[in-house]
Amino acid sequence: MALEPSALLMARAALLLVFGTSSCGAIQWLGLTANGSAVGWNESQHCRLLDRLLPDQYQLCKRNLELMPTIVHAASQTKLACQRTFSDMRWNCSSIELAPDYTPDLMKGTREAAFVYALASAAVSHSISRACAAGELPTCSCGAMPAEVPGPNFRWGGCGDNLRYGLQLGAAFADAPMKFSKSGTQATRLMNLHNNAVGRQVLIDSLETKCKCHGVSGSCSVKTCWKGLQDLGDIGDDLKSKYLAATKVIYRHMGVRKQLVPKELDIRPVRDAELVYMVSSPDYCNKNPKLGSYGTQDRLCNKTSVGSDSCHLMCCGRGYNAFAETVVERCQCKYYWCCYVTCKKCERTVERYVCK
C-alpha cells in the first residue's frame, strides 16, 4: 500500500515526460494526414497512428472509429485552407506541413498559432456537419429543419448541414487536449480554448440559406431551401481578418479570478469574437529557425500589387530579381456545330519577380 503513491507519482512523471513541455499538443492531430488516410479505421489500434493524440482524443477515437476519416479530412482541409489564405503573406503557413512536429511559429502562442487553432477547430466541426448531411456517418444525418418561417416563394427541404452535431462532436475533439492539465500552462489552455471557440463562431456565422429552383423550365417559381455552411476557404478568409486584428493578452487577476485580458489599451475582458495570442511574432523577413521564420528570400512577389504580396512588403525592402517564365495557354478557340471547341496552344513569356 505504501508503494502506491510513489507508483502514481512515477506514472505522472512519465506522462509529464511525454506531454509536459508542449503547449502545442492541441493541434498535433493535424499530423494525421500523413498516416491517417492509409488505413480503414476499423480497428482501435489505428488510433495509435498518431502517437501524440492526447488521452481524451485517443478515447474519442476508440469510441468513434467511424468518425476518424472525417477528422483526417478536416486535417487536410485545414492545411489547404491555411496555405491558400496565407499565400500572399510573409508567413505563408508552409510550416503546418511539419505537423505534428511544429516549428516555434506554431508552438509558442503566436498570432499564427491562434489562426491555425481557430481554423482547425472550425474545420473539424465543418467536416462533421457536412459528413452527416452526406450520409457518411452512422450516428447523424441531415440538420434539423430550420425554425425560421420560410419566405413566400420557398419551402424548407433538401438536406442541410448538421451544424448542431458538428459543433458538439467537433468541440469535444478539438477541445479535448485542453482538458488535459499537462498540455501547457493554464494560460495557454485558456487561450487555445478561446481561439477554438472563435473558429466555431465564425463557422456558425457562415451558415447560409441555399436554394434549388423548381418550376416550369427553370422559372424558379418554386424553391426548396436548406441551411448550408460556406466552404472552409471562406471561413479562412474571415479568420484572416481576425488574425490581422488579433489582440495580445496576458493572464492576470481581473476582479476575483485570473483571466486573459488585453495587454495594452483598455482593461476589459477578452471579446468572444477576437483571436488572442500571448507571444509576439517576428516579421518573418529573415530566416531564423529559433523563431520559426523561414524568411522571404526566393519568394515570388507581385510588382504591381500594393498589398502584402507586393515586392516592397514581401521582400522587406531588400529588392527583387526578375526572371522570365513561359506560360502555355489555350488560344484561338473555335466552336464547331455541334458541340465542341478546339483550341491551339500558345506560348507567352511573362516576367516574374522573386525576393533577394
Ligand SMILES: *[C@@H]1O[C@H](CO)[C@@H](O)[C@H](O)[C@H]1NC(C)=O
Ligand atoms: C479492417 O479492414 C481491413 C481491410 O479492409 C481488413 O483486412 C481487416 O480484417 C479489417 N479488420 C477488422 C477488425 O474488421
Ligand SMILES: *[C@@H]1O[C@H](CO)[C@@H](O)[C@H](O)[C@H]1NC(C)=O
Ligand atoms: C506514421 O507512421 C510511421 C510508422 O508507423 C511512424 O513512424 C510515424 O511517426 C507516423 N507519423 C505520424 C505523423 O504520426
Ligand SMILES: *[C@@H]1O[C@H](CO)[C@@H](O)[C@H](O)[C@H]1NC(C)=O
Ligand atoms: C512559402 O514560403 C516558403 C519559405 O519561404 C517557401 O519555400 C514556399 O515555396 C512558400 N510557399 C508558397 C506556396 O509560396
Ligand SMILES: *[C@@H]1O[C@H](CO)[C@@H](O)[C@H](O)[C@H]1NC(C)=O
Ligand atoms: C499582381 O497584382 C495585381 C494587382 O493586385 C493583380 O491584378 C495581378 O493579377 C497580380 N499578378 C499576379 C501574377 O498575381
